[in-house]
Amino acid sequence: MNAVYLCLTLLLTFEGVAFGTTFTFINRCDFPVWPGILSGAGSPALETTGFELSVSGSRTVSAPSGWSGRFWGRSGCSFDGTGRGSCSTGDCGSGEVECNGGGAAPPATLVEFTLGKGSSKDFYDVSLVDGYNLPMIVEGTGGSGACESTGCVTDLNRKCPEELRAGGGVACKSACEAFGSPEYCCSGEYNSPSSCKPSLYSQIFKAACPRSYSYAYDDATSTFTCTGADYTITFCPNSPSIKSARGTASTPATPTNNNPGSLLSGTNPPIPVQQTSYAANWLADLAFSGSRRNQPLTSVLLAFGFVATSSILLSFRQHL
Template identity: 60%
Template sequence: MATHSFVSCSSLVALVFLLISKGICGSTFTFKNRCDHMVWPGILSSAASTPLDSTGFELSPGESRSFQASPGWSGRFWGRTGCTFDENGQGSCATGDCGSNQMSCNGAGATPPATLAEFTIGSASGSNSLDFYDVSLVDGYNLPMAVEASGGTGACGTTGCVTDLNRMCPAELRAGDGQACKSACEAFGNPEYCCSGSFGSPDTCHPSVYSEMFKSACPRSYSYAYDDATSTFTCTGADYTIIFCPGSTSQKSSTDAPGTTANGSSVIPKAPKPEDDPNGSSWLPSFTIGGSSRRISNNALTLTLISFIVFYFLQL
């Protein structure tokens, strides 16, 4: 009888572990290159986060590579283009270069202009159970990019910028012989474009004609510093795929669920309205303090199972 009870209890413990292990392990990031050219992804982890297994690598057309992020991780990803590295791994890139003179960025961020995917993965305990993520054009644009969430719960929308902004970039914003498009802040440095100085608040900093152009082309991407309401997305317990050159500029109705087209290309739906955001209209990720939210996604279920185990032991 004692052996039977021990086996039963062990099985219950194993079940609980399996149910919550997703939250304990964090998220998996998978990078996919659907461009017709090489991309060199760069990775920057926040100061308070455990670094991923790489800070920069080579990704051939059609290739993918995955990394595991711990709960509470925050940071950003981008794609570098036009890179030349010698046999010792030293060199530089035409766009998105991180200035390390190496394939690995080693804690350095992207040199603007660069399309950025930004994440804050929730913690493994407590009430901070949400991931926050966005694709940002605040530092300009160099590559089409999409972010897809899988296996999560909540409003896990697909986001990104799949339009080739380099083709429509105004002459005054062009960079790298047309290989990238600067932000107005980077191009002109004016406080009203940079949301700095007396323009450093949501009340005083408003979209410029340039950020509105970016927003029109990529309605779910950050177009300027306070573009939170239609640009920040949340999910719980998900893994994420970062796709370079998703291959489709089609847009579905905001009433449709995000997904893929018939040929498997990513679909970026229209921007949601501010009232559709259940978490409010403002979230600014901190990549210096590693502010985060997320995971155990099913707290109620976990507590119920633990209570059941305690009750089971009391009946022995």
């Protein structure tokens, strides 16, 4: 009996070790980034909940099998010698380098993980549902299954619609955060996939970052799986195009269509034409610049499709 008990104990111990996962964080921004970590309900806290990554710095953090939680990057941070301070974007409200159970203040780009146990799959995604502050990419190594990379490598801060800009251009809000309406937040009577549809704003995010969550029910193209992998999370993977959060953000183009009125899009609330035309011009610019960077053709076609749709609807309303 003692031998059986010992074998079971060793098996359980081995399972916990063998199926643990390591997350390696790499900073390729031209400024420091402070990753934040929040464990999900029922998951243990990891060895750290926040730390500094200097330029070109890296750090590895281990998580047990079955762990769930989220990661994000904080920028524009200032901490004193005791570790007290705050950040311009992604601040977790703890007033310290360690987040200590505090989540990211939106807008912030989030990486979400649910690790499998044993031979079960890991599920992971990059979400812009709470807005965007830093580009990042997630890559799995050593696993089995699809194990596709995902993320948002576009610097959305440089092209963020004026009405979504935050902190003078250091972050880009989601439409939910900016306007607070149930239609954009997928709340209340819109709390289901059938009633909450993509908005023009979420489509801007989707066109720029096709593999990221753009709104709450964007599951089909945004959730990825892998089994038994370790993961690398890289901030600013295209570092030459990323400017410091303390620097001056570029000013978005001026809207070219200022006709009065509003645009109704499905179940979404009316969007003033000035906002709509701005978003349409943003999409057109994204499509043009994206084609030069050889972004996926589907993103470019999607962008032009929404521009054409917006123009047709506006023309139709003007003749009513």
